[in-house]
Amino acid sequence: DVQMTQSLSYLAASPGESVSISCKASKSISNYLAWYQQKPGEAYKLLIYSGSTLQSGTPSRFSGSGSGTDFTLTIRSLEPEDFGLYYCQQYYEKPLTFGSGTKLEIK
Amino acid sequence: EVQLVESGGGLVQPGRSLKLSCAASGFTFSNYYMAWVRQAPKKGLEWVATISTSGSRTYYPDSVKGRFTISRDNAKSSLYLQMNSLKSEDTATYYCARHNNYWYFDFWGPGTMVTVSS
Numbered sequence: 001d002v003q004m005t006q007s008l009s010y011l012a013a014s015p016g017e018s019v020s021i022s023c024k025a026s027k028s029i030s031n032y033l034a035w036y037q038q039k040p041g042e043a044y045k046l047l048i049y050s051g052s053t054l055q056s057g058t059p060s061r062f063s064g065s066g067s068g069t070d071f072t073l074t075i076r077s078l079e080p081e082d083f084g085l086y087y088c089q090q091y092y093e094k095p096l097t098f099g100s101g102t103k104l105e106i107k
Numbered sequence: 108e109v110q111l112v113e114s115g116g117g118l119v120q121p122g123r124s125l126k127l128s129c130a131a132s133g134f135t136f137s138n139y140y141m142a143w144v145r146q147a148p149k150k151g152l153e154w155v156a157t158i159s160t161s162g163s164r165t166y167y168p169d170s171v172k173g174r175f176t177i178s179r180d181n182a183k184s185s186l187y188l189q190m191n192s193l194k195s196e197d198t199a200t201y202y203c204a205r206h207n208n209y210w211y212f213d214f215w216g217p218g219t220m221v222t223v224s225s
Contacts, residue, residue: 034211043111044202044215055213087152091210095168096154 116219129203
């Protein structure tokens with residue numbers, strides 16, 4: 001199985017700052033990577049797929065980069081609504097696997 | 108607007124069965140692969156099952172293969188997950204999710220909680 005590692009389980013930042021969340025695959029997954037956001041009381045939301053393609057409705061302050069084994073989700077100029085949980089997921093092969101999540105909190 | 112609403116969760120004893128349902132609306136259900144994903148308390152996400160548009164193909168990770176069965180009724184725009192021989196480690200919130208053209212999930216339901224305990 002492809003193991004997905006999000007090294008930071010917790011990240012604190014202030015509105016207006018920029019942050020990066022990393023995700024590392026145990027083997028090359030090309031660009032078959034998606035990023036999701038969950039906010040309390042809300043359904044999971046797809047932010048980015050194919051490593052860097054923004055899903056319709058995802059604000060442009062979000063960006064994704066990387067291919068192979070190393071990926072990054074960057075959020076420029078944090079807004080209050082950006083705080084929550086972020087997960088990466090590989091879909092290069094089955095079983096589909098997720099990272100352990102990064103909780104982004106307000107500093 | 109795409110909507111996925113799960114139901115059927117609850118408290119069940121180890122070894123027993125439970126069937127979850129997901130009502131879909133706002134899109135042509137029969138055109139999409141569908142899936143179940145779960146999240147144990149304080150844990151990460153785990154893919155549980157996927158079903159093809161017609162229901163002829165199903166996919167599972169080893170952790171649930173042989174115990175869980177995913178199915179669908181396209182006429183009712185509904186997705187199901189039959190869970191047998193439940194274990195305490197199956198305790199989780201179960202999410203219904205829609206696959207896009209690839210194997211990521213572009214819409215999720217709010218989830219239904221399943222607790223396996225005596």
